[in-house]
Amino acid sequence: MSDTHEHSVAFVRTTEIPQQTAPSSAAGPVKWMRDNLFATWPNALLTVAAFYVIYLVLSATLPWILGGLWTTSSLSECREVLQGRSAACFSVLTERWNQLLFGFKYPAELYWRPTLAFLLMFIALAPVLFFDLPRKLLIITGLFPFAAYWLIWGGTVWIPVFALVGFVAGYFVYARFVAQNFAAGFFGGIVAAAVVWYIGGFAVAALAPATPFLEAVPSRDLGGFMLNMMLGLTCVSLSIPLGIALALGRQSSMPLIKWICVIFIEFIRGVPLITLLFVASVMLSYFFPPDQTVDLFVRVVIMITLFSAAYIAEVIRGGLAALPKGQYEAADSLGLDYAQSMRLIILPQALKISIPGIVNIAVGLFKDTTLVSVISMFDMVGMIRGPILASTDWNGVYWELFGFAALLFFVVCYGISQYSQWLERRLATDHR
Structure with a gap:
């Protein structure tokens, strides 16, 4: 009896069992593939078909890309080296990279100026895109457009300098009167900036001979991907506030203001x-006196900005x-006026909702x-369709040039898209 009673007592372990790894079917890549690629028979068939299509595409394109040439001086020389093989002629990129990025008229010895402006752009955009940074860095953001203009042009x-002074004067007038009347502050700021710019035009003519001077580059000499970046950054920056x-x-609630905006x-x-x-290229010149005109770059910026502002x-x-x-x-119960309620309560919430649409535009x-x-x-596309393909050396190269252009545009657009998704997750305070 005693032996039976001793063996009937439950055993309690005094040490922990070493932790075991999960089965391969319950965690890791196998589980991910089972849940996402082969969860059902239809999903498995679609996965196999997708892998087959990817295999066909890569088997046709990878040898063409990996076997490409980078050192020949023309398309005919590239074809002689290939001797009938199908491969890319990337030599056009090594020969004409400067034209693809900066255009064919921008002086080669001045490439450092737009390159420096491009690097400064990231420093200037950082305080705007990542709001955890100190707000004092916004001073760099405000100075960047004027520094970039001087570097590029x-x-x-x-x-x-006088353009910056005009903006500062307009801001101070706006800040002084906006609390009393929004319209008075807004239009007063515009008038103040215009007056400073008008006076500054005479001052520039008097001070120019004795001031620091960089070699001037006219707008007609701008080109390449640099021109796309300048137009995109300038027009997006201006179209959002507009x-x-x-x-x-x-x-x-004012009918005149409302209907002007609706019609526009x-x-x-x-x-x-x-x-x-x-219209910007041809017809706008008819609205100015015969001896005056506006730079084509400025006219294009105006039209693209107005176009995107309407959609935004x-x-x-x-x-x-x-x-x-x-x-x-x-907002009304807190005693806020129109400008304060829009700036502090309404617009922050509305803009958070509008992030996907704004990024899409x-x-x-x-x-x-x-x-x-x-x-x-x-x-960049104009350079490909014009001077590069018009030359006898590279007439007939299409996939390499347009593929390179597509890659640059994809990198920029994908970066914008990824930032917008990060911003949406960061601002998703209502789901926490």
Whole structure:
């Protein structure tokens, strides 16, 4: 009896069992493939078919890419070296990289200036894109457009200096009167900036001979991917605040302001961008005196900015409409005026809702900068279609050039898309 009683007592382990790895079917790559690629028979068949298509594409393109040549001086020499083999002739990229990036007229000895402006762009955008950085760094962001203008275009330093002074004067006038009346502060700031710029024009003419001077480069000499970047960054930066103003104006209780914004938005959205570019290239000159004109780059920036601002206005108006009425009532209950309620309560929430739509328009706008090639501005696509393919050395090279252009545009657009997704996750405070 005693032996039976002893063996019937439950055993309690006094040490832990060493931790074992999970079975391969319950964790790791095998589980991921089972859950995502082969969860059901239809999914398994689609996965196999997709892998087969990928295999066909890579088996045809990888030998062509990996067997490409980089050192020949012309297409005919490239074909002689290949001796009938099918491979890429990447030598056109090593021969014409400078034209693809900077255009064929920008002086080669001055490439350091747009390159430096490109590097400074990342420093200037950092305080805007990543708001955890100190707000004092926004001073660099504000100074960047004027420094970049001087680096790329050159000329006397007083042109960007007086342009900066005009913006500062306009801001101080706006800040002084906006609390009393939004319209008075807004238009007062514009008038103050215009007065400073008008006076600055005479001052530049007097001070230019005795000031720091970089070799001037006219706008007609700009080209390549540099021109696409300049148009994209400038137009996106200008169209967002203009789109916000148009969206607020369309919801204004003042009939005149509302209908001006409505007519402008509907007209711009009903006209193709290429038509507006032709207007900027040809017809705008008729609106100026015979002895005066506006730089083609500025005219193109104006038209692209107006075009994208109309679409951004509708996106932001959707964000404003998505806010519950209680948000507006909360702003009124706090005693905030119109400008304060929009800046502190309404617009931050509306812009957060509008991020996907704004980014979509920004990506489309950057790609649409290639349309300037139809008005004889040699951007990257214009360089490929014009001087490069027109030369006898590289006439017939298409896949390599357009593939390189597609790669650059993809890198920029993908970067914008990834940043927008990060920003959405960072601002998703209502789901925490």
